[in-house]
Amino acid sequence: MDDFDAPRDETRTSTDESTDEPPSSPSSTRSEIASGADEPPVNGDAQTIEEMLLEFDHQDGLIRDRSLLDPNHIVSEERIVGRDRQLKEVTKMLRVALGDNRPPNLFLYGPSGTGKSLITKAVCKNISTICETRDIRFGTIEVNCQDLDTLGVAVYELASRAAEEAGVEVDVPKHGVATKEKWDELYRIVNENFDSAVFVLDELDMLVGRRDKQEPAFSRLLYQLSRAGANNDLTAHVSVVAISNDTKMMESVGSRALSSFTPEDVHFDDYDANQLQLILRRRRDAFYDDVLDEDVIPLAAAFAAQTHGDARKAIDLIRVAGELAEREGDERVREGHVREAQDKVEKNRVLEVVRGISTQKKLCLYATAAVAAETDDESARSTTGYRVYQFLTDAIDAEQYHQETYVNKMKEMTTYSLVDFERRSHGPSSGMFLEFQFGERPETILETLREDSRIDTVSPDEVSSVVKAQVRNEN
Numbered sequence: 001m002d003d004f005d006a007p008r009d010e011t012r013t014s015t016d017e018s019t020d021e022p023p024s025s026p027s028s029t030r031s032e033i034a035s036g037a038d039e040p041p042v043n044g045d046a047q048t049i050e051e052m053l054l055e056f057d058h059q060d061g062l063i064r065d066r067s068l069l070d071p072n073h074i075v076s077e078e079r080i081v082g083r084d085r086q087l088k089e090v091t092k093m094l095r096v097a098l099g100d101n102r103p104p105n106l107f108l109y110g111p112s113g114t115g116k117s118l119i120t121k122a123v124c125k126n127i128s129t130i131c132e133t134r135d136i137r138f139g140t141i142e143v144n145c146q147d148l149d150t151l152g153v154a155v156y157e158l159a160s161r162a163a164e165e166a167g168v169e170v171d172v173p174k175h176g177v178a179t180k181e182k183w184d185e186l187y188r189i190v191n192e193n194f195d196s197a198v199f200v201l202d203e204l205d206m207l208v209g210r211r212d213k214q215e216p217a218f219s220r221l222l223y224q225l226s227r228a229g230a231n232n233d234l235t236a237h238v239s240v241v242a243i244s245n246d247t248k249m250m251e252s253v254g255s256r257a258l259s260s261f262t263p264e265d266v267h268f269d270d271y272d273a274n275q276l277q278l279i280l281r282r283r284r285d286a287f288y289d290d291v292l293d294e295d296v297i298p299l300a301a302a303f304a305a306q307t308h309g310d311a312r313k314a315i316d317l318i319r320v321a322g323e324l325a326e327r328e329g330d331e332r333v334r335e336g337h338v339r340e341a342q343d344k345v346e347k348n349r350v351l352e353v354v355r356g357i358s359t360q361k362k363l364c365l366y367a368t369a370a371v372a373a374e375t376d377d378e379s380a381r382s383t384t385g386y387r388v389y390q391f392l393t394d395a396i397d398a399e400q401y402h403q404e405t406y407v408n409k410m411k412e413m414t415t416y417s418l419v420d421f422e423r424r425s426h427g428p429s430s431g432m433f434l435e436f437q438f439g440e441r442p443e444t445i446l447e448t449l450r451e452d453s454r455i456d457t458v459s460p461d462e463v464s465s466v467v468k469a470q471v472r473n474e475n
């Protein structure tokens, strides 16, 4: 190993020396207890908690800089790969903030983990640095809309992010006041503290809001924010960057919002395995030198490319592989750790999604994944999936939806990037169906869903034979 050898060897020595037992060492504590007349004999091999903690403390690590493996960390420009066009476009549009003009609004769209947030944050960070030298008060007000359920909550979140960026307090309560008051507070904070500000609304399509409203909450938010600039509620120069995985999000934006928001579109496409390898290679210094086996990066990149070229997944894979190797006390990160990590990362992602969905949605997903698991190209037709869904609901005596509702439930699942669909037809004279493609291995989805005790009562073999019969019928 390189120049990092020294400190790591030093730690090793100090661990070894600890067995020389200074009076207060954990071992002496243990022997003192063991020699106590009334105490039961202590297992000679057992370690005290303190010993185990100290051992962990001194254990050689493999990861040198965890921040490079943190998805929220804004990496420096030299580490950004394959996004020259998007960097140029976003920079060109937002640099207007450096002068005395309002930058245009932007809509950044593409699959998850393709660099939308990274590019936005990197450009805003650079603008902010230049603005400091020019005495322009520039702010980046960023919210992730994933967990915001109503417009009121979203506006409060924007106000508190603006306050945080400006280093001031929010002067309105989170609950129990009208949304109008939260808007006014947001305007006050922005107007008093910034000359120019960019609102970054990440995963905006997730801000659906109350179902009783005709227009989704994200559409109302875009309308109000872009109107506020035009009618002087916001005196600072404000631009809105809307980010979404859903390429069709703008179709659900109402016409009045669309006419005031009018964004410039920037598309982000999937990475291929080579780009993912490059992204990982430019972060290999996250690990100590020479601790990554040669095939670790290509394998992690290949796994991530298999789903949809998601850089977050590629980075997660090498981080989890490194952590597994560290936990096992291995001196290197090996191919086997990446395979183990792949299993873990996939399960976590699926778990995250399925944890929050209703039993009915789980049944729809289970039926469809069971079909995909039996087909060569891991796809499932909605017609076949529905028949398996009917079998499942009968088997556990659950309410049974019509096929149209089953299809709608599955379509809703596309927002989590777990599944995608295409409209297909059996032929010119027969009906249409949807073909579902999974973003993760269908087997992982099935395994995770079986953790639900109701679903687990149905035998997987039985489901598999029903699916086989249905797939045979469809051909």
Ligand SMILES: Nc1ncnc2c1ncn2[C@@H]1O[C@H](COP(=O)(O)OP(=O)(O)OP(=O)(O)O)[C@@H](O)[C@H]1O
Pocket: 070, 071, 072, 073, 075, 079, 080, 081, 082, 083, 111, 112, 113, 114, 115, 116, 117, 118, 119, 202, 203, 244, 245, 268, 279, 311, 312, 315
């Ligand atoms: N071109 C790239 N070069 C280097 N790292 C990248 C690149 N694209 C993405 N990453 C890294 O991948 C991770 C995910 O990226 P980012 O959050 O920008 O994706 P995203 O498209 O915004 O995803 P989501 O839609 O899920 O929010 C981050 O750690 C980011 O640093």
